[in-house]
Amino acid sequence: MNNPIIKLRGLSKHYKNKIAVDNLSLDISKGEIYGLLGPNGAGKTTTILMLLGLSEPTSGQAHVCGHDATRNPIAVKQKVGYLPDNLGFYGHMTALENLSFIGRLNGFSENDAETKAIELLDIVGLKYSMHQKTATFSRGMKQRLGLADVLIKKPEVIILDEPTLGIDPSGVKDFLAIIKKLNEEQQLTVLLSSHHLHHVQQICDRVGIFVDGKLLANGDxxxxxxxxxxxxxxxxxxxxxxxxxxxxxxxxxxxxxxxxxxxxxxxxxxxxxxxxxxxxxxxxxxxxxxxxxxxxxxxxxxxxxxxxxxxxxxxxxxxxxxxxxxxxxxxxxxxxxx
Amino acid sequence: MKNLKESLKRRFSENNGDNEVRSPLRVLLRKEVAEHIRSWRFIILLTLIVLTFIASMYSSLSNIKSVFVATDNSSTSFFYLKLLTLTDESIPAFHIFLSFLAPILGISLGFDAINSENNNGSLIRLMAQPLYRDNLILAKFLAPLLIVAILFFSLTFLIVGYAMWISGIPIEWQEITRILAFNGMTVLYVGFWLSVAVLLSIRFRQPATSALTAIGIWLFFTVFFQVVVNIAIKAFIPDPNYLSADKIAYYNEVILNILRLSPSQLYVDASTTLLMPMVRSLGPVSMEQMAGAIPSSISLRNSLMLIWPQLSGLIAFTLLLFATSYALFMRREIRS
CATH class of the missing domain: 3.30.70.100 (Alpha-Beta Plaits)
Structure with a gap:
């Protein structure tokens, strides 16, 4: 805990008539799998958006990998992979094209992006459907592609927002196994938000319970x-x-x-x-x-x-x-x- | 030795043009252009524009002979400019056609720029990548403009080349520059409508809403604006029978200036002046002003001076709208 990779200090987000996140302070250290639990509308996604600099906090600070997420979001986004809860791919592009497009956006050359994309598609088990258009993909396949999408930039931290939503049980098992493996092999820090308690319990080192913008409990x-x-x-x-x-x-x-x-x-x-x-x-x-x-x-x-x-x-x-x-x-x- | 070979290989393969790292804007532009030219929407628009172009060219090519038989005695005939502007009254000239087709082009290429990405969840995926937001909005604006520019330049040069081939008349420099300037003007006009559409696509979450609003604005300016201005003017202006010629000219000027609030009027003014070197004034001209004028064409520079207010007006409108969409988008919280 001496050198947290995600450091939140007094983070608050107020909307017009609602306090979405209220004075949140949290440390997550490197190599940890942290589960953010809470009912719908508890402010989990808002917190994640603030971590990525996609939303401006009303007060407080969010530091990720040593960068201020509000002031320097680009540096944060280079090191953080984010899997949103309902992510969309360009349906008219194939899985490989979608993935290498993101790779190129992250500064890879065309060849590198493609090699890396093929490698990752193999890891997430989509090797045989990489030339399929993503419009034909099932929810579970999309979620796997999303994971590959997150990993292509070689992140230090990955943030998964409701990653197990709408996947069948065996899919969930595989998905969680991949995350656990990545965490062990590459010392990836994982922040996972969910309300599927069993999934969280299976892999998380620590959890935080988040209700109405407040962190009520935090620990293993x-x-x-x-x-x-x-x-x-x-x-x-x-x-x-x-x-x-x-x-x-x-x-x-x-x-x-x-x-x-x-x-x-x-x-x-x-x-x-x-x-x-x-x-x-x-x-x-x-x-x-x-x-x-x-x-x-x-x-x-x-x-x-x-x-x-x-x-x-x-x-x-x-x-x-x-x-x-x-x-x-x-x-x-x-x-x-x- | 083997190591040396390997490292040389690597060095050389790195120098391949293929391997260079691209800036996010170029990657986005490439994706946008590819997406547009593969879409049905673009194919339909392309067909529409090409058909219009062919129709107006057909009518002008079949009439151009009669014009040159009864030719005026000006030193230059501007065959190619006439080709682009001549009509036989059955269908309007190409640049008039464009004054209402270009908005459709701009609107349909931009009305779902941001909101459709937002709705299918790919916007947040893009925003989680290390790129600035302005890269995205610039790509959304520049990619359609690039396509439109290529489309118009190639269309006009194709017809010029074709006419050159069948007629053998040499083209003049002034014609080339005027055609280039006209194309630039058209692209700018499309750019104006594109910025309207992009702004609406940021403002409204549903693509249908933004498309309808954009079409509403377009209809207002092409159809209702003139009607409304005419009705309003009639109510305000005294009976022309009791007015001096000076006053009539003055009121005409006022009406024209009000009409020029409409971007399509600006475009028609500008493109007419650019394509017809004989046009030397855009307002009413009195007999005193005409007295002593030599009936000849004016240079491109003078034409540009004449339409400078129109040009800067359109540029200003476009920039203003783009800046608004920029400000809106930069401050927007993106969530899926």
Missing amino acids: IPSLSKQLFNKNGYVTVLRLQKNAQGTIQLKNDMESLPGVQEIIINDCELEVISAYDQTAEIVSYVVQKGYGLVGVQQKTYGLDEIYLEYFKNEKNLNVSNEKSKRVLKKTFFRKQRG
């Missing part, structure tokens, strides 16, 4: 879940046969067990929070006592839960300036109250 997934749910303990979910009387009885019994911190009853489900991993112990205890145990689940917090938690609170709260503070407070409050 384990530390995020810790930060959000404020629980050090392990959670075991027990599902019992329908018997409301019994569950309350069980709760009272189990609270005396060593290690059990808290029990939350939810209909016929019991959520047991304990200081260490004692799922097996709890199960044998419950069975011994003769309660009808139907199911047991050890709960871990993934990105889904993290994201939903933020998003749920976001929905519950009405818009206000101190949103992020209150979201966190409320989350903690409710969890503690159980």
Whole structure:
């Protein structure tokens, strides 16, 4: 983290009646895959546009590869590849022509651009359709071509805006594998915006949750879940046969067990929070006592839960300036109250 | 030794003309020109222009004999200029035709310059490349202009060459320069309409809206402007029967000047003067002014002096519109 390749300081973008990005500060270091998560309209794309100098920030600074993105966008664009969420190719040109055109725009000579384009088309798996017009390409093929398009300038950073949108599952898998490979082989820094949590979880080193222009959370997934749910303990979910009387009885019994911190009853489900991993112990205890145990689940917090938690609170709260503070407070409050 | 050979090879292959690094503007221009000349739109426009040209040339070639039989006694006959301007009243002369075809050409080559790129998502892809925005807008403006210039220059020189071949009359320098100047004027006029179209393509997100607006502006200037001016003038000007000749001349001048707010009027004035060396004034001329004038042609320099206001007016209009589109585009936030 000493020498971040993307450095945002107090970046804000205000539109006439909306604050799209609000005082965003973020560091992304070289060789990292960073996932920017957030609902639609959270300001992810606006942030990316400001990173590329395509949109002027109202205040604050964005430095990419050591250049100020607002003052010196050309230098930034030489080193940053950007894949927009719905990118268009010239439909009447072939994939190869489209790609070598971009190559030439980046200062390659005609021959170099073409050689490089063919090489990249091979990498992204479009070798056999490079002489096809791009108008005939499917969404997945376009997305691969877009990746080649981004890579042709030999970027240091690639920014992908919703790269997995509208591609079939196997396509997504391939696509993410290519990105991961590039990241490992060439030390590419990747900034990825998405709301497909599974995809992000698969490849990102760190994620940031971005809601209504604010970065609510930032870090790797384990530390995020810790930060959000404020629980050090392990959670075991027990599902019992329908018997409301019994569950309350069980709760009272189990609270005396060593290690059990808290029990939350939810209909016929019991959520047991304990200081260490004692799922097996709890199960044998419950069975011994003769309660009808139907199911047991050890709960871990993934990105889904993290994201939903933020998003749920976001929905519950009405818009206000101190949103992020209150979201966190409320989350903690409710969890503690159980 | 092998290494030396290799490095020499590399050195020489680098010196190939093929391998030079191009500036973004040239790359963009090349793409734009290629895109235009392969499009159906351009083929249709080309057909339209060529057909018009052939029709007017046919009518002038079949009438030119009668003109030269009853020839005037001026020292120079300007066969080739007559070829371009002569008509038999059944269809208008080529340069009059152009005064309403050139706008169509300019509009149709530019009305979707920026917005169609924006709509299909390729604009943001271009903008993510290391090039300045003005390169793009310049390419959008220069590429059609380049095509149009080549089109008109080759058309006129083709007909001049053809006429030279069938008639054997030598061409004069003044004719060559006048034809060149006329072509330059036409390209400038197309450039004016192109800048209107490019401006609208930046302003409006839908190509259809910008095309309709451009056609609306064009219709206004070619059809309604004269009508509106005539109606307005009739309401303001006193009955000519009670006016002195001086006053009538003055009012005529006023009407003409108002009509000259329309770019097509400017173009017609300028191209007529350039193609007809006998034209020595664009306004009404009184008998006193005509007295003592020798009925001869004037030099190209004098013709240019005569149309200088028209020329600078058109250039100013074009630059103003281009500057506006430039300012709009530079400040625009581009998102897909």
